[in-house]
Amino acid sequence: MTARGYSPDGRDAVTRPQGAYAAPVSDGALEATLTIPGSKSLTNRELVLAAIADGPSTLHRPLHSDDSARMVEGLRALGVGIEEVEGDSPFGPDLHVTPALPLRGGSTVDSGQAGTVMRFIAPLAGLADGEVTVTAHESALHRPMGAMIKALRDLGLDIDDGGHWALPFRVHGHGHIRGGEIDIDASASSQFVSGLLLAAPRFDVGLRLRHVGDRLPSVPHIDMTIECLARRGVLVERAGHGEWIVPAGPVRAKDIAIEPDLSNAAPFLAAAMIAGGHVTVTGWPPHSTQPGAQLTEILAHMGGRVSRRAGALTVSAGRAIHGVDLDLSAVSELTPTLVGLAAYADGPSTFRGVAHIRGHETDRLAALAENIRAVGGEAEELPDGIRVFPRPLTGGPWKAFHDHRMATTGALVGLRTPGVVVDDIGTTAKTLPEFVQLWGRLVHGGAPA
Numbered sequence: 001m002t003a004r005g006y007s008p009d010g011r012d013a014v015t016r017p018q019g020a021y022a023a024p025v026s027d028g029a030l031e032a033t034l035t036i037p038g039s040k041s042l043t044n045r046e047l048v049l050a051a052i053a054d055g056p057s058t059l060h061r062p063l064h065s066d067d068s069a070r071m072v073e074g075l076r077a078l079g080v081g082i083e084e085v086e087g088d089s090p091f092g093p094d095l096h097v098t099p100a101l102p103l104r105g106g107s108t109v110d111s112g113q114a115g116t117v118m119r120f121i122a123p124l125a126g127l128a129d130g131e132v133t134v135t136a137h138e139s140a141l142h143r144p145m146g147a148m149i150k151a152l153r154d155l156g157l158d159i160d161d162g163g164h165w166a167l168p169f170r171v172h173g174h175g176h177i178r179g180g181e182i183d184i185d186a187s188a189s190s191q192f193v194s195g196l197l198l199a200a201p202r203f204d205v206g207l208r209l210r211h212v213g214d215r216l217p218s219v220p221h222i223d224m225t226i227e228c229l230a231r232r233g234v235l236v237e238r239a240g241h242g243e244w245i246v247p248a249g250p251v252r253a254k255d256i257a258i259e260p261d262l263s264n265a266a267p268f269l270a271a272a273m274i275a276g277g278h279v280t281v282t283g284w285p286p287h288s289t290q291p292g293a294q295l296t297e298i299l300a301h302m303g304g305r306v307s308r309r310a311g312a313l314t315v316s317a318g319r320a321i322h323g324v325d326l327d328l329s330a331v332s333e334l335t336p337t338l339v340g341l342a343a344y345a346d347g348p349s350t351f352r353g354v355a356h357i358r359g360h361e362t363d364r365l366a367a368l369a370e371n372i373r374a375v376g377g378e379a380e381e382l383p384d385g386i387r388v389f390p391r392p393l394t395g396g397p398w399k400a401f402h403d404h405r406m407a408t409t410g411a412l413v414g415l416r417t418p419g420v421v422v423d424d425i426g427t428t429a430k431t432l433p434e435f436v437q438l439w440g441r442l443v444h445g446g447a448p449a
Helices: 040-051 066-077 115-125 147-156 191-202 219-231 266-275 291-301 332-342 355-359 363-373 404-414 425-430 435-444
Strands: 003-004 014-017 030-033 057-060 081-085 093-098 107-110 131-137 159-160 167-174 182-184 206-211 235-242 243-246 275-281 306-308 312-316 325-327 349-352 377-381 387-388 395-398 420-422
Touching: 003 167, 014 235, 030 266, 030 291, 030 435, 040 066, 040 093, 040 191, 040 219, 040 266, 066 081, 066 107, 066 115, 066 355, 066 425, 081 147, 081 325, 107 395, 115 191, 115 435, 131 355, 147 159, 147 182, 147 306, 159 325, 159 355, 167 425, 191 206, 191 243, 219 291, 235 387, 266 291, 266 332, 266 404, 291 306, 291 332, 306 420, 332 349, 332 404, 355 363, 363 387, 363 395, 395 404, 404 420, 404 425, 404 435, 425 435
Parallel strands: 030 275, 107 131, 182 206, 325 349, 395 420
Antiparallel strands: 003 014, 057 093, 081 093, 131 167, 159 167, 206 243, 235 243, 275 312, 306 312, 349 387, 377 387
């Protein structure tokens, strides 16, 4: 089975493989320069804000992937106009968004596997003038949603979840949400906070939101949300640790250029440290709230040589990959790539602060441990993380578990160990449909897309 996507060379649609993928082994030091498509996190945040803005907006160089397509389809179901227009990205057209308030009820939003869609659309559904059903792919129905359902009920929304505190559920919208003060336990996902902050300017009296859990993962993603709001004239006040105040008011229409997805760049940059040589990613922003921006420090700490020049980031192999002990609570989406890197380190590595990734597309800690063992390595699950003990790897099956980052990590491990077969490389289409083409360019050498 195949699926279609945009070609990295901008000419023809590419066929992106589905099913088993024999990870290519590098036959020498890498020498590649790559361009990575737009950030999923930024694309979906900007789509939401454009949908409730005070006029039309255009997103330049957005991501075109399964996750972003789900957001586009969900917003269209709510009456938002989203049109593809010609742009300068090699990965697909720009998006012109015409807002619609009140949003349209009598619709169903299928989130697929996209956490940003299920958690960002849910508050918007309260702004619709009728019933909105929010659902997801069967493999994603387990993802935490109880905290969001409770928060929306605290805001006065009528939600029918069948008593399960999970997807699917129906929101009975009345065209507006009063807003006010609420508490939320966002320990399972920072997306609960971001989803509420994004919709809050359109609440009647705004929102004062307090996080009451014992930990708050992925804080850079909340910073990203606040920065996106600020670009559109909504200034969020940080009233204290884990407390935010969003004033009611307009969301400015604005044309926005989307940064490359720095977390999607992670396996490509890590590849240089595993296979030798160097890999350059173009268009690296000088400042970014994306968690992937911290790769520069993390990869250097693990033994890579990192340099920036003329808007590009280059990672080169050092003398060795170092074992590390790192708290990844702020950058948990990098965990799979770093585990793959740690399998080739000069000593054990411990990655902590990531218990919440058990509730991502799959239980990522269990899946990583199982996969590392399946190719001859050793890994131990911890209550809040994972420990990796480097061993000579032998190859073998690598399960994707419906998880795009699990699939890319399998390709990374296979770069140095023959015989690694990823069972479903098509899962990479969730955030990077062009992964196989870009990975081939990496292994065989290539110029920027």
